[in-house]
Amino acid sequence: MNTRNSVYLGCSLDGYIAGPNGELDWLDIIPNPEGSDMGYVAFMEQVDALLMGRKTFETVLGFDVDWPYTKPVYVWSRTLEEIPASHEGKAFLVKGGVAEILEQIHAQGHYSLYIDGGQTVQSFLQADAIDDLTISTLPILLGDGVPLYGKLSESHRFELISSTVHLGQIVQNHYRRLRSTAVE
Amino acid sequence: MNTRNSVYLGCSLDGYIAGPNGELDWLDIIPNPEGSDMGYVAFMEQVDALLMGRKTFETVLGFDVDWPYTKPVYVWSRTLEEIPASHEGKAFLVKGGVAEILEQIHAQGHYSLYIDGGQTVQSFLQADAIDDLTISTLPILLGDGVPLYGKLSESHRFELISSTVHLGQIVQNHYRRLRSTAVE
Numbered sequence: 001m002n003t004r005n006s007v008y009l010g011c012s013l014d015g016y017i018a019g020p021n022g023e024l025d026w027l028d029i030i031p032n033p034e035g036s037d038m039g040y041v042a043f044m045e046q047v048d049a050l051l052m053g054r055k056t057f058e059t060v061l062g063f064d065v066d067w068p069y070t071k072p073v074y075v076w077s078r079t080l081e082e083i084p085a086s087h088e089g090k091a092f093l094v095k096g097g098v099a100e101i102l103e104q105i106h107a108q109g110h111y112s113l114y115i116d117g118g119q120t121v122q123s124f125l126q127a128d129a130i131d132d133l134t135i136s137t138l139p140i141l142l143g144d145g146v147p148l149y150g151k152l153s154e155s156h157r158f159e160l161i162s163s164t165v166h167l168g169q170i171v172q173n174h175y176r177r178l179r180s181t182a183v184e
Numbered sequence: 185m186n187t188r189n190s191v192y193l194g195c196s197l198d199g200y201i202a203g204p205n206g207e208l209d210w211l212d213i214i215p216n217p218e219g220s221d222m223g224y225v226a227f228m229e230q231v232d233a234l235l236m237g238r239k240t241f242e243t244v245l246g247f248d249v250d251w252p253y254t255k256p257v258y259v260w261s262r263t264l265e266e267i268p269a270s271h272e273g274k275a276f277l278v279k280g281g282v283a284e285i286l287e288q289i290h291a292q293g294h295y296s297l298y299i300d301g302g303q304t305v306q307s308f309l310q311a312d313a314i315d316d317l318t319i320s321t322l323p324i325l326l327g328d329g330v331p332l333y334g335k336l337s338e339s340h341r342f343e344l345i346s347s348t349v350h351l352g353q354i355v356q357n358h359y360r361r362l363r364s365t366a367v368e
Contacts, residue, residue, distance in 0.1 A: 152327025
């Protein structure tokens with residue numbers, strides 16, 4: 001079975017996915033009168049499950065909305081002891097390193113994963129375990145915040161699959177990891 | 185006279201303009217058999233002069249090529265005492281803060297400036313003195329290096345003017361600073 005780990009994130013020009021205090025309001029600076037989903041629904045359709053860290057999980061729990069996911073959500077945490085009873089059957093705790101948690105999730109029959117949240121994405125990039133990156137860049141320098149990218153011990157080549165401008169202002173680039181050493 | 189300070193830079197996906205030791209070889213990872221200039225000549229035509237820091241100046245001097253600029257180059261440095269005799273009449277030393285050096289350069293009749301080099305661009309962004317950003321993003325995570333963006337004390341909105349894919353792989357976005365507070 002082919003496995004795929006995909007990232008789908010909004011990002012500022014200077015590479016932040018949230019403000020210094022977790023602010024996400026800047027993601028809505030571009031008017032979206034017709035409610036374009038910018039490819040989110042199509043992206044979600046091709047994933048089997050989500051993986052996110054505790055912070056992202058708790059951020060989503062804190063939103064004043066119903067649980068937004070129809071796919072299983074794996075919560076990767078060292079400190080969380082259990083998933084709140086309210087979310088049993090929807091969210092599942094996983095523990096271990098990148099390879100271990102992928103093994104646990106694949107064993108559940110979930111092979112195409114949406115990897116979400118800053119620290120989780122950074123850990124997966126460090127392990128060279130991200131296959132697809134879809135980054136929507138908003139036309140703003142935040143100046144400070146939660147960075148999308150962290151340091152890596154070596155460079156990683158990607159291939160641009162598509163580049164689309166949404167709402168006239170948001171550039172969404174879809175990249176796929178190029179692992180062939182011939183092109184490094 | 186209208187003034188304009190423009191940036192035109194190549195950048196990795198993770199926001200570096202050079203590797204940890206100043207490496208620039210990754211800027212050439214995409215084959216360019218027909219020698220596309222990716223808009224560089226047109227960009228250069230609309231500037232009156234360049235401004236760069238000492239490090240970028242010395243990097244250009246170190247390239248094994250003839251002096252590549254036909255426009256005056258202002259070198260912004262606290263430490264440099266004088267421009268080497270070899271480059272008299274081509275490069276000019278300026279000293280002071282952002283506002284002071286802009287005043288000096290404008291007094292020479294140069295109003296549209298190409299602001300180049302990591303530290304110089306960061307200083308200008310911190311002073312909110314950049315009007316145009318043309319960033320060409322290469323499909324690579326460098327993992328470490330010289331960052332394009334530094335911290336800012338407040339967010340800066342930009343407007344996307346155009347987005348172009350060069351050589352099938354390099355996304356070049358042209359942004360203009362939006363200073364109207366109505367859209368902040």
